[in-house]
Amino acid sequence: MVKYRHSSNKGNDVLCGSNHNNLLSSYEPGRYESHFYISDMNASEIDPNNDNSPNYSNFFAVAEFQADITGSWQFAIDGNDGVELEIQTTPGSTGTIVASYYKCHIRCNCQSYNGTISLTKDNWYRLIVRHTEKTGKDGFKVWYKKPGSGSWTIFGNTLTIRAPYISSDNTCALTSTDFINYGTPGTGEVLSGPISRHLFCSTSLGDGPSYPPIIRMLQNKINRIWEWVSKERPVCNNSLGTPTDYEVRVQVCNASVGLEANCKYYPSGGGIYKPIGLLQKYGEGDGSKVCSKTISKPCNTDSDCNTSTEGLCVENAKMFYGLITGSY
Ligand SMILES: [Ca+2]
Ligand SMILES: [Ca+2]
Secondary structure, eight states, X not given: OEEEEOOSOSOHHHHHTOSHHHHHHHOOGGGEEEEOOOSBXXXXXXXXXXXXXXXXXXXXXXXXXEOSSOEEEEEEEEEESOEEEEEESSTTSOOEEEEEEOSSOXXXXXXXXXXXXXXXXXXXXXXXXEEEEOSSSBEEEEXXXXXXXXXXXXXXXXXXXXXXXXXXXXXXXXXXXXXXXXXOOXXXXXXXXXXXXXXXXXXXXXXXXTSOOEEEEEEEESSOTHHHHSSSSSOSSTBTBOOEEEEOOOOOOBTTTBOOTTEEEEOGGGOXXXXXXXXXXXXXXXXXXXXXXXXXSBOSXXXXXXXXXXXXXXXXXXXXXXXXXXXX
16 A cells, blocks of 8 residues: 545546546655555545545555366446556456446445446456545545355455565655556565565675675665665675675687677787787788888888888887887
8 A cells, every 4th residue: 555645736527537547646656655465455544434644635455365166257446535446357457347437536435436346366466456535534435246155355464465575765656657657666566475575785895805706795684785885994894794706807809708899809829819909900011011110111121121210110000109218
């Protein structure tokens, strides 16, 4: 269950949720208030005979349930004020509005607002309730009737159900329009149980060659990465448990593993691949040689150049590299 507020500065059709589009328009998902979990839709926090929320509010409910019998299922909804019940055959995709009780009104305390949908045994379905509150009492109830059943049952844990788990530091996942449209939280959701994450940290444990770069890994933590790395030193330490460490070594141009696109074969010394870059791009010529001071006179050896006026015989490349030394 998620609670939102919305502006009073909307048309009455929107405030009351007079139809599907107006009900959608009543939501302002950025104005998240709170969320909580209930085991069934008979919970007092959503009882439409109570004044649960301030004026100009919304409830939004999302749950997934597993059908345990194939056939035509009935669903009924009651509410104060406008409410609708959507069921998605493919969770996260547009579903069917199976039942609705639009506009401003008190609860009917009835199952008159109902509809049917064909469900298949063992499949999971997503159920969404959208609700808007103008003033006064507010809330809703949902019932279901299985194929062949003669009586209504409150929707909830009499079925196999699950809901997105949203931790208290991840409520921004509930502030997207997509969540209102499809019931899929923005980020970080899992379908049951507490969120757990694998945390990775690239670091070293000290100075010098005896402390190589390492990747530290913590598995299945409920903590967020910033609790481990974005804090006063020591960062990435054992405060959340003992990490598994992997020494970081980088190797490129290993022909037995696979050559990167910028590996070049050097035949000398038995032949080896090495990565190439700017030095090769500007330092390697086409194989021809020139006298260095002329940059134009072809040569094969230094003796082809007048070393005092024409320089030495060098590779003809875009840039020439040399060594300058001096003393004083
Ligand atoms: Ca109210
Ligand atoms: Ca009301």
